[in-house]
Amino acid sequence: MIHEYDVVIxxxxxxxxxxxxxxxxxxxxxxxxxxxxxxSHSVAAQGGIAASLGNEEEDHWEWHMYDTVKGSxxxxxxxxxxxxxxxxxxxxxxxxxxxVPFSRNAQGKIEQRRFGGHTRNYGEAPIKRACYVSDRxxxxxxxxxxxxxxxxxxxxxxxxxxxxLLFSNTHCCGVAGYxxxxxxxxxxxxxxxxxxxxxxxxxxxxxxxxxxxTGDGFALTLDSLIPLEDMEFVQFHPTGIxxxxxxxxxxxxxxxxxxxxxxxxxxxxxYAPTLKDLAPRDIISRxxxxxxxEGRGVESKDYVHLDLREIGKEQLTQKLPEISSFIKTYLxxxxxxxxxxxxxxxHYMMGGIPTDSEGRVLINKGDTxxxxxxxxxxxxxxxxxxxxRLGCNSLIDLVVFGYRTGVNAAKHAKGKDLPQLxxxxxxxxxxxxxxxxxxxxxxxxxxLREAMQNLMTEKxxxxxxxxxxxxxxxxxxxxxxxxLNVCLANKSRIFNYELQEALELGNMLKTAQAIVFSALQRKxxxxxxxxxxxxxxxxxxxxxxxxxYTAPEGLKTSYKPVSINRFAPxxxxx
Amino acid sequence: xxxKLKIYRFNLxxxxxxxxxxxxxxxxxxERILDCLNKIRWEQDSSLxxxxxxxxxxxxxxxxxxxxxxxxxxxxxxxDYDNTEELLIEPLKYFPVIKDLNVDMEPFFKRIxxxxxxxxxxxxxxxxxxxxxxxxxxxxxxxDAVKCILCxxxxxxxxxxxxxxxxxxxxxxxxxxxxxxxxxxxxxTVQRMQIMEKPYGIWGCxxxxxxxxxxxxxxKVTEAILKTKKKIIxxxxxxxx
Numbered sequence: 001m002i003h004e005y006d007v008v009i010x011x012x013x014x015x016x017x018x019x020x021x022x023x024x025x026x027x028x029x030x031x032x033x034x035x036x037x038x039x040s041h042s043v044a045a046q047g048g049i050a051a052s053l054g055n056e057e058e059d060h061w062e063w064h065m066y067d068t069v070k071g072s073x074x075x076x077x078x079x080x081x082x083x084x085x086x087x088x089x090x091x092x093x094x095x096x097x098x099x100v101p102f103s104r105n106a107q108g109k110i111e112q113r114r115f116g117g118h119t120r121n122y123g124e125a126p127i128k129r130a131c132y133v134s135d136r137x138x139x140x141x142x143x144x145x146x147x148x149x150x151x152x153x154x155x156x157x158x159x160x161x162x163x164x165l166l167f168s169n170t171h172c173c174g175v176a177g178y179x180x181x182x183x184x185x186x187x188x189x190x191x192x193x194x195x196x197x198x199x200x201x202x203x204x205x206x207x208x209x210x211x212x213x214t215g216d217g218f219a220l221t222l223d224s225l226i227p228l229e230d231m232e233f234v235q236f237h238p239t240g241i242x243x244x245x246x247x248x249x250x251x252x253x254x255x256x257x258x259x260x261x262x263x264x265x266x267x268x269x270x271y272a273p274t275l276k277d278l279a280p281r282d283i284i285s286r287x288x289x290x291x292x293x294e295g296r297g298v299e300s301k302d303y304v305h306l307d308l309r310e311i312g313k314e315q316l317t318q319k320l321p322e323i324s325s326f327i328k329t330y331l332x333x334x335x336x337x338x339x340x341x342x343x344x345x346x347h348y349m350m351g352g353i354p355t356d357s358e359g360r361v362l363i364n365k366g367d368t369x370x371x372x373x374x375x376x377x378x379x380x381x382x383x384x385x386x387x388x389r390l391g392c393n394s395l396i397d398l399v400v401f402g403y404r405t406g407v408n409a410a411k412h413a414k415g416k417d418l419p420q421l422x423x424x425x426x427x428x429x430x431x432x433x434x435x436x437x438x439x440x441x442x443x444x445x446x447x448l449r450e451a452m453q454n455l456m457t458e459k460x461x462x463x464x465x466x467x468x469x470x471x472x473x474x475x476x477x478x479x480x481x482x483x484l485n486v487c488l489a490n491k492s493r494i495f496n497y498e499l500q501e502a503l504e505l506g507n508m509l510k511t512a513q514a515i516v517f518s519a520l521q522r523k524x525x526x527x528x529x530x531x532x533x534x535x536x537x538x539x540x541x542x543x544x545x546x547x548x549y550t551a552p553e554g555l556k557t558s559y560k561p562v563s564i565n566r567f568a569p570x571x572x573x574x
Numbered sequence: 575x576x577x578k579l580k581i582y583r584f585n586l587x588x589x590x591x592x593x594x595x596x597x598x599x600x601x602x603x604x605e606r607i608l609d610c611l612n613k614i615r616w617e618q619d620s621s622l623x624x625x626x627x628x629x630x631x632x633x634x635x636x637x638x639x640x641x642x643x644x645x646x647x648x649x650x651x652x653x654d655y656d657n658t659e660e661l662l663i664e665p666l667k668y669f670p671v672i673k674d675l676n677v678d679m680e681p682f683f684k685r686i687x688x689x690x691x692x693x694x695x696x697x698x699x700x701x702x703x704x705x706x707x708x709x710x711x712x713x714x715x716x717x718d719a720v721k722c723i724l725c726x727x728x729x730x731x732x733x734x735x736x737x738x739x740x741x742x743x744x745x746x747x748x749x750x751x752x753x754x755x756x757x758x759x760x761x762x763t764v765q766r767m768q769i770m771e772k773p774y775g776i777w778g779c780x781x782x783x784x785x786x787x788x789x790x791x792x793x794k795v796t797e798a799i800l801k802t803k804k805k806i807i808x809x810x811x812x813x814x815x
Contacts, residue, residue: 035625036679038724039633089703096705097697101713101720101757108707133720139632140720151690181672210628246630325792326630329649330604446616490621494587495673498620 001179001186002421005030005155006413008190010162010175010217012037014045014138015377015398015405016196017145019359020154022406023192027413030155032177032188034212037156038146041198041210042398045138046322047251048115048130049095049399050392051088055109056128061085063122064129066567068393071117071280072350072386073527073537074569075230075545075562080357080382082566084393084400091399092131100144103132113319114254117280117390117574126254126278130392135251135322137395160186161500162216164428165193165224165373168419172372175220176429180500183493185429189421191413194374194405195220195353195361203508203515204346204461205453208240208247214504215511217379221353222510226363226370227549227558229381230351231511232519232529235389236462238284240345242303244330248323248342250391253277255319257308259288260339261296267304272574279574282388282528285344285462298341305339312336344462350389350528351518352381354547359405366547366560372412372419376405383545386562387527436502441485445502448479448486452505452512455479460516465533469520476513483509517555518546539569577601577610577652581622582664584671592671595619596660603653607661608636611647623674631790634725638675639664644727646790666730668740682726685747689754691765712758718798719753721791722746728785728795734778742778743770745785745795751776752802767806776803 006027009016016031023029031037052059065085069076096102096110105111112128120127133140149156162177166187174189197217201209218228238259239248253259258277261267271287272279279287292302308316313336316324327335353375354362361373377398384397459472483506490498524538525531544559577599584592599613608626615622624647627635631649638647641655641662655661669677698706728745729735735742748770755766770776776799785795 035627035633035635036683039625039627039635041628041633043633043723044628044630093703093705094697099695099697099754099757099759101716101753102705104708104710104713106710108709108712110705136632136720139723143720143722143724147690150687210633212627244630322632329631329651330606332604488620492585492587492621492673494585495623495676496621497615497623 001184003030003186003188004418005188005190007192007194007409008032008175008188009194009196011040011196011198011377011379012156013040013042013196013198013377014141014145014395015402016194017142017149018399018402019194019196019376019406019409021145021148021152022403023410024152024154026410030157030188031149032157032160032162032175034159034161034216036158038142040142041213043139043142044208044210044247045395046135046247047249047254048113048132048137048392049092049395050115050118050129050390051092051131051396052085052129053089053092053110053112053131055105056112057120059127059129061088063120063127064088064118066122067118068384068390069567070123070572071388071390073388073572074543075383075386075526077383077563078565078567079563080384083357084384084397087400088396091396091403095141095144095399098144098148100141101133103134113251114278115391116250116278117275118392119275123274126275130254132251135249135320141395157186161503162220163432163503165220166422166425167224168422170371171419172370173419173421174425176425178429178433181495183433183496185426187421187425189418191416191418192372192374192409194359194376194409195379196375196377197379199349199378200508200511201346203452203456203512205457206240206245207346208237208245209346214508216504216507217353217375218511218514219507222514222550225550226361227354227366227547228351228514229354229366229545229547230383231514231548232522232546233350233387233527234346234515235281235348235350235528236285236344237347238281238288238344239306239342241327241330242341242343245345246326246330247345247347248306248340252306252308252320252323255315256311257306258310259284260305260307261291262298262300263296267291267296275574280388280390283574286530288344289462303341303343306342307339308335309337309339346461348389348394349378350381350385350387352379355380355382357382357401357404358408359401360408365558366545374405374409376401387529433499436486436488436499437491439487441487443482443485443487445486445498445505448482449505449508452476452479452509456512460519462530464519464529464531466520469516472516473513473520476509476516480509480513513555514548518548518557521557522546543569575601575603575657577657578660579610579614580660580662581674583674585673601652603651605652606648607640607650607652608647610652623676625676632723634723637666637725637727637730639666639730644730644788646725649790666726668730668735669726679726682729682746685743686724686750688743689747689751689766689769691762691769695760695762706759708758715756716753718793719749721793722749723791725790727788727790731784731788733782733784734780739774739778741774743775745799748776748779748799748802749793749795752798755802755805764809767810770802770806771810776806
């Protein structure tokens, strides 16, 4: 089946839907999603969306920009960060106008609360900058955007898994995938393709991400010889429920929750005297694991406590109802009475497909556009998050750059003819599917997946060093070899999830290798990338973006400069 | 502990009738029913078919019928059930089964789409650059409705839909309409109330409270429907009061 559109968006989270809503004003748009659109992982975003509205106290976009740049350990591109912070307030207003049911303050304005790393007057003290819908911010935004997309006539193709980018000479001219329900190839032929495929938390054992976060967009671009930027920067959120990895939003600490070690000490006071429990995520995750390593985990185990008792029952019900409810479901405890066992959980990819601030994908040394291809959201790297993202800056990134990408994808498509579609578009997909279904190998995908998750968690998470990363790289390469022998017991062509999970594993292995390879090269510690063999940030040699790409002999890296137009790098203290 | 699961199996490609398979998995009491299903798919029978995504009750993918009641497989734990008995896992009722626990959700989303007016509300001019004001009290009127995750449990439990009128628009769509109708900012309230009054609309609800009972997000669905009915009478039929 071949579908023709002006703009096709792969991924139906907030980035994809906002791009679609913007582009559909100008042209015909389709959203293609691996899960039903309303199940996309943006729905799991809890705490809020950052903008210097100043509804609670004085705020300025320059303060927001400074916090974002400092939070990024000075790796964010400041031209892009300026756009993010300056356009954020209007983005919130447009969401409100679309109908997002933001929580309100006594004046009837959008209520704002504190969040990690967001400060007043260039680092003085925490500031209330996070707009929110109790602790269901992502779900509420998604629901509003979904209804708007329906009203505007965005076509949605649910449960279609994209396996290949299609090119006509140097232009991207479509994507090919298959309908998960029937295994039939689906080709989307378009003038502009937007990748909005999200992250890849599932390459780690413990993650806040859903099952669909398998790095599909990263693998698509690597396969097409497009580079990926800053892949070594993987965010571990400090407060995942111990063992399960389910996220407990920073909003819990913004509302008054504190972290305590095994002796009951509020240890963040030692690591970040000013911001304490609202320090950025990279710093808190390292602090938690340091406490555990030094024997101060709770009951000497590998977790600490998130203590929400001070917040009180009423505030918990009002401000954090979702979190209170699932803590009760999964742990059987009442957070107003009992502290919650937490540990860092893989949460977010700062790196991704390199784009400019209009969403256009950059190739070569990051200086050339690939005509027809755009990327937005977690899978993209603009870069506004650099080496460490601040909480609430992800959702605002989706909306600000979703808008810009939508405008530019539509502009690119307008007045152009459809580029010629490669003839073998459908058969590429069939042969990928048949290859797996007919495979006579002897490896099972779930076994390899678990080995990859253990390896990545042990060797390439919060603390890293050369030996570990070399072992991880070798391990992933071994797993990729074994992956060639993956076979399926289930040969059905109706909802064959064994097939889908095997294809996803292929994507995750490629992504994992790009992460480890980039991490091994970067011989410094910056943001979420912390090397115990190179403890300090080294601006002289490493204040630059990594580009990792597939070459005939394997992965290679090159580097591109960081845009610095306002804030010179300085030591990061909180 | 050892958990015995009896699971509904059906494949549209090959089967004329559904059948049940028995599986045993080792699970601890705090594990989710979804974890049990995953152990089966990953370790015993890779053809077992069910949807999942977030695995913590916010995406709405994995609604199934557990021991006769609609529920999210990721929100129910092994210890929530009597494990001396087998656990019966079936697809959601009402929806056409495609394979095992995967149903065709189109009849659900058809309803969700039906509540939207043909001419969508025009958002205010963005150049005004101000949010519309809404008091805390006004906002609280839609508190419950924003919790809906579109899982479909309420439709699969609704006695009106299951036993009387399969075309009834059902709880989830009315709740979603209520979110707009009771939003103090909305300007298309009348249009939406008129949609609610179409055949198979809101008046089909007989307040069985089954939707409220099964809702995985503890939404007081029936109450929201009653409030909406009341508002429709007040605003559209004031003479009948």
